[in-house]
Structure formats: structure tokens, C-alpha cells
Amino acid sequence: MRRIGVLTSGGDAPGMNAAIRAIVRKGIYEGCEVWGIKRGFAGLIEGDIVPLELGSVADTIHRGGTILLTARSQEFMTEEGRREAFASLHRAGIEGLIGIGGEGTFRGLLTFHRETGFPVIGVPATIDNDIGGTDYAIGFDTAVNNVVDAINKIRDTATSHERTFVVEVMGRNTGFIALTAGLAGGAESILLPEFPFDIEAVCQRLMRGIRRGKRHSIIVVAEGVGSAPAIAQEIKQRTGLETKAIILGHIQRGGTPTVFDRVLASIMGARAVELLLAGEKRAAVGLVGGEVKHCDLEEALRTTKKIDEAAYKLAEILAI
Amino acid sequence: MRRIGVLTSGGDAPGMNAAIRAIVRKGIYEGCEVWGIKRGFAGLIEGDIVPLELGSVADTIHRGGTILLTARSQEFMTEEGRREAFASLHRAGIEGLIGIGGEGTFRGLLTFHRETGFPVIGVPATIDNDIGGTDYAIGFDTAVNNVVDAINKIRDTATSHERTFVVEVMGRNTGFIALTAGLAGGAESILLPEFPFDIEAVCQRLMRGIRRGKRHSIIVVAEGVGSAPAIAQEIKQRTGLETKAIILGHIQRGGTPTVFDRVLASIMGARAVELLLAGEKRAAVGLVGGEVKHCDLEEALRTTKKIDEAAYKLAEILAI
Amino acid sequence: MRRIGVLTSGGDAPGMNAAIRAIVRKGIYEGCEVWGIKRGFAGLIEGDIVPLELGSVADTIHRGGTILLTARSQEFMTEEGRREAFASLHRAGIEGLIGIGGEGTFRGLLTFHRETGFPVIGVPATIDNDIGGTDYAIGFDTAVNNVVDAINKIRDTATSHERTFVVEVMGRNTGFIALTAGLAGGAESILLPEFPFDIEAVCQRLMRGIRRGKRHSIIVVAEGVGSAPAIAQEIKQRTGLETKAIILGHIQRGGTPTVFDRVLASIMGARAVELLLAGEKRAAVGLVGGEVKHCDLEEALRTTKKIDEAAYKLAEILAI
Amino acid sequence: MRRIGVLTSGGDAPGMNAAIRAIVRKGIYEGCEVWGIKRGFAGLIEGDIVPLELGSVADTIHRGGTILLTARSQEFMTEEGRREAFASLHRAGIEGLIGIGGEGTFRGLLTFHRETGFPVIGVPATIDNDIGGTDYAIGFDTAVNNVVDAINKIRDTATSHERTFVVEVMGRNTGFIALTAGLAGGAESILLPEFPFDIEAVCQRLMRGIRRGKRHSIIVVAEGVGSAPAIAQEIKQRTGLETKAIILGHIQRGGTPTVFDRVLASIMGARAVELLLAGEKRAAVGLVGGEVKHCDLEEALRTTKKIDEAAYKLAEILAI
Known part of the structure; x- marks a missing residue:
């Protein structure tokens, strides 16, 4: 050749x-x-x-x-x-x-x-x-590091305001980014397309964490599962917790x-x-x-x- | 005391x-x-x-x-x-x-x-x-550095796909973040609440840039001006350029x-x-x-x- | 238990x-x-x-x-x-x-x-x-990323001044950091304790690179091989190239x-x-x-x- | 023109x-x-x-x-x-x-x-x-941020080992980098060419910090003041504290x-x-x-x- x-x-x-x-x-x-x-x-x-x-x-x-x-x-x-x-x-x-x-x-x-x-x-x-x-x-490795870097930043605000954040990451059909970044980012819950999830169980988990003294909660969601704003809204309604949504989007792709x-x-x-x-x-x-x-x-x-x-x-x- | x-x-x-x-x-x-x-x-x-x-x-x-x-x-x-x-x-x-x-x-x-x-x-x-x-x-200085760091990452994708990105940053009534980050990030256009803007002029600017060989365009928008997805949609309709929106949200606040x-x-x-x-x-x-x-x-x-x-x-x- | x-x-x-x-x-x-x-x-x-x-x-x-x-x-x-x-x-x-x-x-x-x-x-x-x-x-993964981050910074100066840099990384008996960081950092030569090296061959490689238009050269050295300043001195003497040494030391260990x-x-x-x-x-x-x-x-x-x-x-x- | x-x-x-x-x-x-x-x-x-x-x-x-x-x-x-x-x-x-x-x-x-x-x-x-x-x-601003980023990394090790670190930064005749980075990095002492310093006072300060519970100490030294290894050696002799030196060198110059x-x-x-x-x-x-x-x-x-x-x-x- x-x-x-x-x-x-x-x-x-x-x-x-x-x-x-x-x-x-x-x-x-x-x-x-x-x-x-x-x-x-x-x-x-x-x-x-x-x-x-x-x-x-x-x-x-x-x-x-x-x-x-x-x-x-x-x-x-x-x-x-x-x-x-x-x-x-x-x-x-x-x-x-x-x-x-x-x-x-x-x-x-x-x-x-x-x-x-x-x-x-x-x-x-x-x-x-x-x-x-x-x-x-x-x-993949760069992308999950980008996500975790963003979670680190969000955590500062989450802790200071004692808030819950729903972070939407890429993954239409698969939850590889969500699972790895959620595990590494210390997320309270991780929602993947591969496994069904019960929003009520997620909320109970949140409340349990707060009762034992957690100052903040991060929930990582693969885009295939649903939109972060909708999930944040649902959590807020069920728990009364101030819950914010963030869609990371294209910053996941970039960087050295x-x-x-x-x-x-x-x-x-x-x-x-x-x-x-x-x-x-x-x-x-x-x-x-x-x-x-x-x-x-x-x-x-x-x-x-x-x-x-x-x-x-x-x-x-x-x-x- | x-x-x-x-x-x-x-x-x-x-x-x-x-x-x-x-x-x-x-x-x-x-x-x-x-x-x-x-x-x-x-x-x-x-x-x-x-x-x-x-x-x-x-x-x-x-x-x-x-x-x-x-x-x-x-x-x-x-x-x-x-x-x-x-x-x-x-x-x-x-x-x-x-x-x-x-x-x-x-x-x-x-x-x-x-x-x-x-x-x-x-x-x-x-x-x-x-x-x-x-x-x-x-x-403020940390926030604008966070924004420019995100723009750096978006630029990689923007260049590789020859796309236009509309990046929404914080600033309901003021454009300090948008202006400083836009200037430092080399944005093609910066839309601020302080100055009226003409979407047609923004589009012409974009097209002019592309004609002289620009591979990508970044438009920074303060949230007070309007939502990034709506502006991206408008640009796409007027120019036919593939235009993506990203809302940076709370990652602007955090980090060391x-x-x-x-x-x-x-x-x-x-x-x-x-x-x-x-x-x-x-x-x-x-x-x-x-x-x-x-x-x-x-x-x-x-x-x-x-x-x-x-x-x-x-x-x-x-x-x- | x-x-x-x-x-x-x-x-x-x-x-x-x-x-x-x-x-x-x-x-x-x-x-x-x-x-x-x-x-x-x-x-x-x-x-x-x-x-x-x-x-x-x-x-x-x-x-x-x-x-x-x-x-x-x-x-x-x-x-x-x-x-x-x-x-x-x-x-x-x-x-x-x-x-x-x-x-x-x-x-x-x-x-x-x-x-x-x-x-x-x-x-x-x-x-x-x-x-x-x-x-x-x-x-290990964090350490090599720290090293490569440092190499990125050194490269800016190396390119601007058209210089050669000898970068000493940790590894008294083994070259794992040096090899992985050198490969990922695009180093011109990598010197490890595991393999003998010929300083003359390293210099010839350097000169060959320069002849084909390289603007800079980075040589990564595991500490077990020898000290960066001594190797830089030797290269300078043999090639006449301005060669600088840097010992990364403890910044390799730290960081998130x-x-x-x-x-x-x-x-x-x-x-x-x-x-x-x-x-x-x-x-x-x-x-x-x-x-x-x-x-x-x-x-x-x-x-x-x-x-x-x-x-x-x-x-x-x-x-x- | x-x-x-x-x-x-x-x-x-x-x-x-x-x-x-x-x-x-x-x-x-x-x-x-x-x-x-x-x-x-x-x-x-x-x-x-x-x-x-x-x-x-x-x-x-x-x-x-x-x-x-x-x-x-x-x-x-x-x-x-x-x-x-x-x-x-x-x-x-x-x-x-x-x-x-x-x-x-x-x-x-x-x-x-x-x-x-x-x-x-x-x-x-x-x-x-x-x-x-x-x-x-x-x-200048980029350089001091590079220095403080390095201090952050060194601090992890300094804290974990309860050690003192002497960090040498650029500045042959002036202490601008040392002062700004030392202030922002929370250094215990900052040694500048502009002001005479008393190594004994530096040591007493160190010991006082340790008595009140400090886990680590960072001393920032402008290169014009003296070499970090020599100063570290002197501190070790006077205090008995394990003291390490690091010369940041060219990584200060680089980066975005x-x-x-x-x-x-x-x-x-x-x-x-x-x-x-x-x-x-x-x-x-x-x-x-x-x-x-x-x-x-x-x-x-x-x-x-x-x-x-x-x-x-x-x-x-x-x-x-």
C-alpha cells in the first residue's frame, strides 16, 4: 500500500x-x-x-x-x-x-x-x-473529565445555597457519560436510559440525604432519560426543595x-x-x-x- | 469595637x-x-x-x-x-x-x-x-474566566463543524460578563442589554466573516437580551447557517x-x-x-x- | 467483621x-x-x-x-x-x-x-x-495529566524561543510517568531507567527535527536516569542549541x-x-x-x- | 501612515x-x-x-x-x-x-x-x-495564576505530609510575582528582593503557625532573594521541620x-x-x-x- x-x-x-x-x-x-x-x-x-x-x-x-x-x-x-x-x-x-x-x-x-x-x-x-x-x-475520557469539572463548579453554588442541581449530560441512548461522571462527581442520583427510575425513590433519597446533613445534592441525567428542567420541576414539586437545572451541552466535547x-x-x-x-x-x-x-x-x-x-x-x- | x-x-x-x-x-x-x-x-x-x-x-x-x-x-x-x-x-x-x-x-x-x-x-x-x-x-474576574474557558471548548467543536454558536451568559440588566468574556473570547458579535442590536446586522457580519474564510462564529449574549435558543433559531432562519445555542448557567459562578x-x-x-x-x-x-x-x-x-x-x-x- | x-x-x-x-x-x-x-x-x-x-x-x-x-x-x-x-x-x-x-x-x-x-x-x-x-x-493518571499540563505550558515558551527543554519527572526506578507523559505530550525523546540511552543519538534526533522545521523540542527524563540540568548541559555542549532544564517536582502529586x-x-x-x-x-x-x-x-x-x-x-x- | x-x-x-x-x-x-x-x-x-x-x-x-x-x-x-x-x-x-x-x-x-x-x-x-x-x-496576571495553581497542587501534599514547602518563583530584581501569588496563595511567608528578611523570624513564624494547628506551610520566594533549596535547607536546620524546595521555572510563562x-x-x-x-x-x-x-x-x-x-x-x- x-x-x-x-x-x-x-x-x-x-x-x-x-x-x-x-x-x-x-x-x-x-x-x-x-x-x-x-x-x-x-x-x-x-x-x-x-x-x-x-x-x-x-x-x-x-x-x-x-x-x-x-x-x-x-x-x-x-x-x-x-x-x-x-x-x-x-x-x-x-x-x-x-x-x-x-x-x-x-x-x-x-x-x-x-x-x-x-x-x-x-x-x-x-x-x-x-x-x-x-x-x-x-x-470519552476527556468528556467525562469536562463534566466532572463542571460538577465541581456547580457544587460550590449548590453547597453555598443548600440547593439541588439536576445536571443533564450527553447520551441519547446510553448512559456511559452519566454513569462515569456521576460516580466520579459524587452525584446523589444518576439517571440512565438503561435502567428505569422511580422519581419518587429519587426524591426520598434526596430527603434522606438532607436529613443526615447533606448540604447539597447533584443529580446527573443522561439526555435520553428526559430534560433536566422537567426533572428539576418534578423534584421541586414533590419535595419542596429549590432545584435548579443545567444542560452542559457542547462544552462536554471540547478542550485539550x-x-x-x-x-x-x-x-x-x-x-x-x-x-x-x-x-x-x-x-x-x-x-x-x-x-x-x-x-x-x-x-x-x-x-x-x-x-x-x-x-x-x-x-x-x-x-x- | x-x-x-x-x-x-x-x-x-x-x-x-x-x-x-x-x-x-x-x-x-x-x-x-x-x-x-x-x-x-x-x-x-x-x-x-x-x-x-x-x-x-x-x-x-x-x-x-x-x-x-x-x-x-x-x-x-x-x-x-x-x-x-x-x-x-x-x-x-x-x-x-x-x-x-x-x-x-x-x-x-x-x-x-x-x-x-x-x-x-x-x-x-x-x-x-x-x-x-x-x-x-x-x-467577576473568576466568572469571566469560566465563561472564556467554556468558549475555548465550544470553539473546538465550532471550528471542526464550521458552525455558529450562540452562548448565553449571566447578566439580566447588565452586559459586563458578556462584554468582557466576548472581547477576551474573540466573539464575532456581543449582544448586551445596554445597546440595541439589529439581528440583520449580526447576520450580515456572520456572512461577511464566512466569506473571508472564518471557520466558526461565536456570538455571546447576555441573558437580559433574549434566550440563546431563540436567537440561534432566528440566525439560522435568516442565514441558513447551522447555529447551536448553549446556556452556560451556574458553571459561571463556581470554581476556585x-x-x-x-x-x-x-x-x-x-x-x-x-x-x-x-x-x-x-x-x-x-x-x-x-x-x-x-x-x-x-x-x-x-x-x-x-x-x-x-x-x-x-x-x-x-x-x- | x-x-x-x-x-x-x-x-x-x-x-x-x-x-x-x-x-x-x-x-x-x-x-x-x-x-x-x-x-x-x-x-x-x-x-x-x-x-x-x-x-x-x-x-x-x-x-x-x-x-x-x-x-x-x-x-x-x-x-x-x-x-x-x-x-x-x-x-x-x-x-x-x-x-x-x-x-x-x-x-x-x-x-x-x-x-x-x-x-x-x-x-x-x-x-x-x-x-x-x-x-x-x-x-498515576492524575500525575501524568499534571505533567502533560506542564509540558503544554513549557511548549508555548519553547516554540516562541525555538528552544529545547529537558523536563524531569518522577520515577526513580521506573519510567511509567515519563513514558506515558512523553507519549501524550509529543516529546521528541523520552529517557527511561528501563532502557539505556545514547546521548549522541538523542542529539542527532534533535538536529534532524530542527532540519525538518521543528520549532522546539521537549525531552522528558525520568529522575532515575539523571538530572535534567546535567542532561541539558550535555545537549547544549554537543549541539550548540539553547537548552533549558525544568524539574517538575511535587506539582506532579497534587490537584483534584x-x-x-x-x-x-x-x-x-x-x-x-x-x-x-x-x-x-x-x-x-x-x-x-x-x-x-x-x-x-x-x-x-x-x-x-x-x-x-x-x-x-x-x-x-x-x-x- | x-x-x-x-x-x-x-x-x-x-x-x-x-x-x-x-x-x-x-x-x-x-x-x-x-x-x-x-x-x-x-x-x-x-x-x-x-x-x-x-x-x-x-x-x-x-x-x-x-x-x-x-x-x-x-x-x-x-x-x-x-x-x-x-x-x-x-x-x-x-x-x-x-x-x-x-x-x-x-x-x-x-x-x-x-x-x-x-x-x-x-x-x-x-x-x-x-x-x-x-x-x-x-x-503578569496569567503568570501569577499559574503560580497559584501550582501552589494549590503543592498544598495537597504539604497538608497530607504536614510539611513545609519553599516555592521559588520568577523575579530577579522585583517581587511582584512573589507578593501577588503569595498573597493569593495564602503563603505563610513571602520573601522579596525589595525587603530584607530575617530567616530566624521566618522560622519563628513557622513554628508559631504549627503550634496553633497549621498542617502545612508554604513560603514563596522570589528568585532574586536566593535559591529555594538553600532556604529550605536553612529552615530545616533551624526548625527541624521537613522542608522541601520547588523551583517553578518556565511553567510560569506558559498556558492560555x-x-x-x-x-x-x-x-x-x-x-x-x-x-x-x-x-x-x-x-x-x-x-x-x-x-x-x-x-x-x-x-x-x-x-x-x-x-x-x-x-x-x-x-x-x-x-x-
């Missing part, structure tokens, strides 16, 4: 740049050229492709977002779009494609490979961490990536290059049990990652 | 603890006792008052919020409430009262003094910075205070003690032109602090 | 408080009492032991250091010291002991158990990460723990309680392959954790 | 980029061209000068260091060097020069103006804050600038352009009493800024 293409797609995740850097430098080290495709599959269709040098990724490892830009492409969902994408790759002389992103990215890569036979490798990067084939996706995400991205990016060079045609890189492994893209997509029930119970115990 | 009382009231502001610490230690250094009143005027009425030692304020200078807790008291707004507060102070043997807070706190102190003749000193602490008699209130706020709080707290000892009866401490000064509480309340129009124009120029 | 004792010993590590909190709350949840021993083995000998309630560990999960204090005890190294420690535990009615710390702590626990038969559990916490039986010790360390500490602390209740007599908790496990304390001490050679090579490739 | 040149010189300071950005955009807004000179006076002599566009300074306001690079130039200290610099400016068609830096930069600008009559404006930027004509130089420094840099940079356009020939911009003013470069250089003695005394009182 003489020329590798790389793109980022879907929602941006901190650490994507570290992955791009690793792909570029490992690729060049192995004697290949690495070309960058702008704005994900959209740029691929348009042929917005540029050669990347060693220096192109200098001073990027600590930057959030993605220097290759990202977008969601409706066109790539059509067969015609994918045909044009294939033509772009052909014109650019690219022989293998690495896509960095989440489920949508992996699905796009797999469909593209099925239709064209083009070698593709998926590198998992999504702050939601809801992608199979890996214990951790790039960006943590060490964990930079290392994960570096190792995964390098491995993606190795897999292409070893002749893999449709693999997904993953960190499984502390080791970098890979599986078929289809397997990664088929696997629904389970939330850690033991951690959920532990969070309840620790917030007694 | 042998015994000084101190309370924090209204919304909490980072640096309040540094002010309490300064009052306690300066007071004790000057041979007084310092007693802390819990939960502002509410605790004053209830007589929730405790003696503070040198060690009571150890390891607090870096903490956000207020160790004395804070609240808003309806009762203190009544004459009867204030009579009870006076009785509490009398019972506790307190001879002078320092209140740390914003406009509501200052107003409460002044009314209380008028009715009882009790010596009161106001120390300005409000992240909104909308209090007269001082260029800077405690907490900046050096500026810690120093300001330390100097102001110490000065408040000096003023009480010098026989002042109803003064407000302030930082004016880089020097710690004081004025009559009434004057501080009467003065409406003006937004810096030159800085507003500069922000426009720098965001060309 | 009705009463559990907990202590922290050796160098402090961020996350120790999260582990104490988990032990206290999990212990109480399981129907036990949990008593805290101050200043490690020193306080144990002196009988400086206090009961801990649910509220004793409130608002501690985000604090660096250890609320139980820590120290190194010469006396506990003697048989007589350990006899007194045993007597203290007996007097306090404690039936099982959890020690949070590194190799010295584990060794102390094991010797103590051998002589007295007293049930002991070790929870690994050391920023150096140089303890067997676990992939990650509590505090990362999410990773808080979660790790919470899970390990809870598991330590479970192990005591399950009748374990001398176990070490560990995170192995992403799962919480345990082994005999002796095995943990016997195992020398290996540095990840693949990561070391990758760091070299990525810093081309 | 049709073409303005800008350079950064001497030690880098956070906020320099915000100043460059303001100069470029304000200059263009006023109808001028702005050209950037690389590596300070050294690049000026070599003619390393490039035109800057609006977009050249995009996404730089939050970056530490200086995108124009900086250096110290021996050659510019010679008349011949300055003649070549003048020729460079002439060749590039530059009609006015703005230099961003500290005392050395201002001195260079003044000498250059005297010999050539070339219009020069100095913008004060030095983390040491030791430059006349302004209350605050760009970079604070809001204060970004706003200060923006306002000062814009004012520098206005001054050039207004026909000023050798002015220094400054923030005096909260307002942006200017004075003659010679006056700025002649003025020795005094340390705030009241703040020094206050720091002593607050650390009782």
Missing part, C-alpha cells in the same frame, strides 16, 4: 487530532504517503483531499476538535454518493481508507467496503462511548484531550495503519481488556456495549 | 471565602472577635451565629462559594424581620456588621442601618459586577477564585474591618482606579455603573 | 480520598464501622484512630492528598513498633486493616500480617505506578484527581471492603485487563511491572 | 498574541497594512518580515507564547545592527514600529528612535511586571492567557496603533489607575515601579 487516506466523521471528539497525527507519522514511517480528506464523507465525495506531511500534524496532539474538519453527509448515504467517493479515492491514488468516528462512521465505512471492496479501517472516536468492539472510544485519550488515539491510529498494511479489509480497532485489538467492522456494529451494572450499584452505595 | 459580625448574602461569588478569611484574620489581628452569621440575613434573624477563629478560615482562600452559606431572605424585607435581626446582633454582643454581596445585600444593610443606627459595611461581591462604588466586584479575585477580596475584607474600627457607620468598600476606597452605601446604590463603550467598539473592530 | 481500620501511607497520591470515601461508605453500607488511622503506620503505633461516619468523607472525592494524612514510619520497620501497632488495633476493636499506598505500604502490611495474622488488604496508590498486581495504581483515578479509587476501595468481609487475610486489590481483581500481597510485591516496550517504540515513531 | 511593523522581543509572555491580533486588526480597520517581524530585533536586522492579514491572527487570542517568535539580539545592541534594522524597515516600506516586550525591548526601541527618528511605540509585556509606565504588564491579560493586550495593542496614527514618535502604552494611557518611552524606563508595601503587610497579617 503506497497511499493511505484518513478522514474524521460525525460529531467531533477530543483526541481525533492525536489519532490523525499517529496515522500520518506511522504511515510515513512505514514508507507510505498519507492524504487527509476534509469534512468526512462529504469532502470525500467532493474530492477535497490533501497530502499530509510530518509537519502537517505538528503541534496538534493537544488540540481538541479535528484539523480535518467533520460533517454529516446525506449524500454518502446514497449509492451514487458512495460511487463518487470511490471515484475520488481512485483519482487521488489512495489504496486504503481510515475513518475516525462513531457508529455512523463505521456504518458508512462498512457499506462502502461492501459495495466497492475498498479496504477500510475504523478507529472509534465518540464521546458517548456507545460503539462496540472497544471498551473505550477516543474522547486528556492523557488517556491522547495515548489511546496514538496507539489506535498507529494500529490502524498496521492493519491496512497487513492486508485487513474492514477492521475496527479497539481497546479490549487493556490491549489494542481489532475485529470485523460488522462485529463492532453488531455488539451493543453494556453499561457496567456493578458500577451503577456502587454509585448508589457511595452516595448514601 | 470588640466584636464584628460577618455574613454573605444573595448569589454566591467566587472569592467570598477569601473576603471572610481577610475579615476574620484582620479583625483578630486588630484585637477584635469576629463572629460568622450563617445563611445571610435569614440566619441573622434566626440568630445562627458562631465565633470564628484564625483556624476557622484555614484552607478556604481557594474555595469557591461561601463557608458561611447564603440565602435570600423575604423576612428581612419586613420591618419585623429587621427588628429580630437587630435583637440577634444585640444578644450576640456584635457591634458592627460586614455584609458581603451585591445590590440586594447593600440595600438590606442600608435599610437596616437607617432603622437601627447599627454600623454596617458593604463588601461588593457579585459575578455580574453590576454594583456601584467599585470598578470590580469580587467574583482567580488571583485577581482572591487579592481583591483580601484587600477589601481587610479594609472593611479598618472602616468599622475607624467609626464608619454605613460605608461601601470599592476598587476605584486601582485603589481601594470607600463611599456611602447610598452612593454605591445610587450609582449605575456604565458599560465601557470603547471596549464594546473595540470588540467589534477586533472581530472583523 | 464489625470494625474496619483504614490508613494511607507513603507518598500521597491524588485519589486516596476517593478510596477512603469508598471504604467508609461501602463499609457502613455492609453494616460495619470504619475507623480512620492518622498518619499511616506512625499513627497506628500511637493509636491515633478516629471513627469515621458517612459525613466524615463528604466533599472529599475531589480533593487531592489524603484527609487521613500520611507519613513514613521508621518505628513500624521494627518488630516492637509492629507489636504496638497490633495493640492499638486490638484496643480500638478493629478486626481488619486496609492500607492505601505503594510498595512500602504493601511490604509493611505483609510483614505485619505474617507476624500477627491480622487480616490486611492493600489498595495500590502511587503516582509512580511501580507496584505489581495492578495495571494502574491510584494517582482525574475521573479515571476517582473511579479506580472508588471501585478498589469498595472491593477492599468486600475482600475483608469475604475472609481474605492478605490480599492486594488490582485492576488487571480492565477488571478489578485481587492477588496475594506477596505476589503483588514479587511482580515487577514491565514498561510497555511497544509504547516506547511508538513514541519514537510519532516524534519523527 | 500606510504600513506598520510589529515585533515581540525578550522573554515571551502570555497575551502577546492577543496584542499582535489587536494591532493587526485595528491597523487594518484604520486602513493601514500591518507587517510582522519574526524573532524580535534579530529578525528585524535580517529582514525576516511578512505581511499579516485579518486571518493571520485568527485563532490566536487564546494561545500562549508569540506567533511572531522572540529572541534576544546581541547585534541590535550595536549601532551597526540598528542601522541594518533601519534599512530593513525602509526596504519593507514600514513607517512605524510597535514593539511588544519588557524593559530590554523598550530600551532597544528608544535607542533606535534616538538614532533614526523612526516612530516607535512600546507595549509592555513581561510576566515579571517590572516595567514603568503601567500598573500591569501583559502576562487569562481574561485580564487578553483584554489588557487587546486594548493596549489597539491603543498603540492609535498612537502611531496620531503621530506619536516614542510612546509607551500603559494601564494607569484602570485607564489606558501613554507616556514617553524614556519616562517608562526611568520609573521604578514600587512594590505595594500595604499588600506585603496585609499578606503577613492574613497568614497569622
